[in-house]
Amino acid sequence: ETGVTQSPTHLIKTRGQQVTLRCSSQSGHNTVSWYQQALGQGPQFIFQYYREEENGRGNVPPRFSGLQFPNYSSELNVNALELDDSALYLCASSLGGADGYTFGSGTRLTVV
Amino acid sequence: SQQGEEDPQALSIQEGENATMNCSYKTSINNLQWYRQNSGRGLVHLILIRSNEREKHSGRLRVTLDTSKKSSSLLITASRAADTASYFCAALDSNYQLIWGAGTKLIIKP
Numbered sequence: 161e162t163g164v165t166q167s168p169t170h171l172i173k174t175r176g177q178q179v180t181l182r183c184s185s186q187s188g189h190n191t192v193s194w195y196q197q198a199l200g201q202g203p204q205f206i207f208q209y210y211r212e213e214e215n216g217r218g219n220v221p222p223r224f225s226g227l228q229f230p231n232y233s234s235e236l237n238v239n240a241l242e243l244d245d246s247a248l249y250l251c252a253s254s255l256g257g258a259d260g261y262t263f264g265s266g267t268r269l270t271v272v
Numbered sequence: 273s274q275q276g277e278e279d280p281q282a283l284s285i286q287e288g289e290n291a292t293m294n295c296s297y298k299t300s301i302n303n304l305q306w307y308r309q310n311s312g313r314g315l316v317h318l319i320l321i322r323s324n325e326r327e328k329h330s331g332r333l334r335v336t337l338d339t340s341k342k343s344s345s346l347l348i349t350a351s352r353a354a355d356t357a358s359y360f361c362a363a364l365d366s367n368y369q370l371i372w373g374a375g376t377k378l379i380i381k382p
Contacts, residue, residue, distance in 0.1 A: 164314075193369075195372075202360050203370075203372045205372075216367050216368065216369045257368040258303070258364065259320065261305075261317060
């Protein structure tokens with residue numbers, strides 16, 4: 161059984177650019193959620209997908225969007241990057257969303 | 273903004289001692305989960321306690337839940353240097369979203 165894989169591990173982008181982060185969920189998991197974690201803070205919920213449908217969204221601006229594919233992998237897209245978007249972006253998968261989540265190692269995004 | 277709170281923010285103890293971390297939350301929950309994070313990387317699920325449970329054990333971990341006080345605690349017994357990490361509680365709310373605390377940074381001194 162494979163865990164959750166995120167790519168890339170590190171990324172540097174310029175303010176105003178767009179970025180796509182990718183996540184492969186753990187085998188058998190149908191729920192994927194994304195989190196933003198600033199340095200020294202706890203994770204902040206971005207959104208969650210269950211069987212390709214968004215079923216929850218945190219307090220994030222519309223320039224954050226996502227997708228879940230039929231194989232339950234997922235993408236997080238951020239448009240018009242701002243300096244404050246610099247953070248660790250974590251993806252987690254679960255079966256149904258009611259039990260513990262398996263997290264990937266994250267993508268460290270730096271916006272300059 | 274965080275909707276959960278943890279205390280203490282940081283805890284430094286000697287190897288072999290017990291470490292206790294506390295968590296409070298604001299919403300109705302399905303369950304309460306504890307995670308560990310090393311060096312700002314991915315989180316590792318430690319233990320889950322359901323809203324109808326009061327106490328749960330897993331190895332050296334003991335978690336309690338008091339839904340009337342909206343609080344939980346995590347006890348790590350016989351701490352080891354390898355337990356050094358940040359520990360987060362996360363409450364699964366009625367929308368099946370995880371609401372996180374700010375974490376407790378635990379340092380185990382050899």
